[in-house]
Amino acid sequence: MDERAKIPVSLPHPNPTVSYWQDPPDPIADHRTTPDLPSSADTVIIGSGITGAAVAWNLLQGANPGAILMFEARQACSGATGRNGGHTKHASYRTFPSHLAAHGAHTAVQIARLEHANMLAVHAFARDRGIDCDLHACPTVDVVLDGAEWESAQASVAAVRAAFQSPGQAEAGYTLYSAAEVRERFHVRHEDGVFGGREEKVLGGTNTAVTGLTRRKEGGKKEGGFCWEVQTPRGIVRARRVVLATNGYTAAVWPRFQGAVVPLRGQVTAQRPGRAMPAGGCLPTTYSFIYDKGYEYMVARPQGSRFAGDIVMGGGLVRAPDNGLMEFGTTDDSVVNEDISGYLREATGRYFGSAWGEDHPEERVRSDWTGIMGFSPDGFPFVGEVPGEKGLWASCGFQGHGMVLCWMCARALVDMMEGRDGEQLREWFPDVFRINEERLAKRFRGRLY
Known part of the structure; x- marks a missing residue:
């Protein structure tokens, strides 16, 4: 590195x-x-x-x-x-324990509240000024596909709840679901454990x-x-x-x-929904799929938007050789990483299984692109x-x-x-x-x- x-x-x-x-x-x-x-x-x-x-x-x-x-x-x-995936989501529970351990409760709570306030401020700015954009507030769910990550997620939620129960702090709204519940509620056909975020x-x-x-x-x-x-x-x-x-x-x-500030190339794909997807792909929630060392995030395009029902999915870094090592330090967003691209193209069918069904007659992938992030x-x-x-x-x-x-x-x-x-x-x-x-x-x- x-x-x-x-x-x-x-x-x-x-x-x-x-x-x-x-x-x-x-x-x-x-x-x-x-x-x-x-x-x-x-x-x-x-x-x-x-x-x-x-x-x-x-x-x-x-x-x-x-x-x-x-x-x-x-x-x-x-x-x-x-060039991002269009996902304004503050999954503060995932970083809260490390912030708490390294910097104390005051700073950990500050960061979590800033992330929440940022999300509300961006939405309010667009809404209050009538800006023509795809502004869609909805619940979100994290699907955890690894046993150790599931244990960590539960402990993290407990830490957030404890910290936000002090006077003047609103309790964080997280709900935990079993694997069976997530398959029923969120159409995911993966067999591993599941964590659900507020909606x-x-x-x-x-x-x-x-x-x-x-x-x-x-x-x-x-x-x-x-x-x-x-x-x-x-x-x-x-x-x-x-x-x-x-x-x-x-x-x-x-x-x-x-x-x-080290550049890291990220990748996103936009896919037409499978024929069996509920509501034509216009799902009522956004998703993250979390596993050991990595994740994907997913946004379903809502009714009334351009390309309604499209599934926008980003991530997959660790699916490239050496856990994506060669994506660090690059600023070349003129190409895609073919290993990550191939993985993301198959991810929707893999995660939704029978709920995905057959691919769209115009093929699954509509668009595939990269962008450069900055990490400290x-x-x-x-x-x-x-x-x-x-x-x-x-x-x-x-x-x-x-x-x-x-x-x-x-x-x-x-x-x-x-x-x-x-x-x-x-x-x-x-x-x-x-x-x-x-x-x-x-x-x-x-x-x-």
Whole structure:
């Protein structure tokens, strides 16, 4: 793993696989606000995914946001945000015991509550603003296919319940099912144990990679306070502050993150439902299938959505040779891993058995694509000002769980940037997420969760 973490991180590949969610491309995919770059900006945001967009949004809620410029190397939202499996799920019970043991009850509860709040905030933002998207709130179930994992899951749920029974804490809503119950309720035909879960203006520049950052001697009044030069193929922009919303690609822009945010290529497939699937595949719940060292997650497309009934499944990393070792350190999302692809293509029929039935007459697989995630040595994102680099801020390294981390981390980052880094922020934002030299120096040993 040491060698994989040392591979120099590259900028995004120019010709990625086509994401199911971006076919056809959105009208803003290649949007540029102006034909020429401005010479300066108060804030430059690198990356247009959930983190970059949320940072921009929160800055704009302030009284004096100034001029904000966002860069994206490829099409808008073409990184991990636009390439995931569409699953906004906080399975906090799975990491809670390790957080509890390493950092104590306060931090473990903080992280679990942040994940839950993040999920609610993302849904509320889209719903309250009438954003045209496939927003579907539903229960979720974890199907555990390994005896040891099942024992661990039960103990984890007990730990979460105990921690959240204190005054002012709502009890976590988990329900445990037997294998027989899950086969009946959730149509899964696997024989092993089962765990059930409860149910001013932003200027944009797509296709404009940031190829380098240079910190100037700190700007004074004469220089307008511009501390950074942001280099791109279209020219140089001076900025007072820069935000790295670059997740798995962060070290390509700022090499200090080499080995601290390690890219990992993930894979997703979209499949037409089998002919025997209940409700034509529009199942009322989402799924995760958990086994020793790995998992898959699954989302059934609801009624009324494009391709209703499609089954979107991601994961399968450990089904590649050496438990997926060669997927670490790669930023090439222009191809799929054929071992993982073959496994995911067969997973739906294997998990649902007779409930799947015959394949769709137009074949099972509609789409197969990859995307690049970012993993840190300690399993937590890096949020805050980069040590020793005044005006350089980052929110990255989401461990493949950005859908339940990015939004609230961006909110916390803007609070820090705007000088609101006091007790109120520390009440809800975990200190273990903050960037410091000790965390940046840790050795990367692989995926922790």
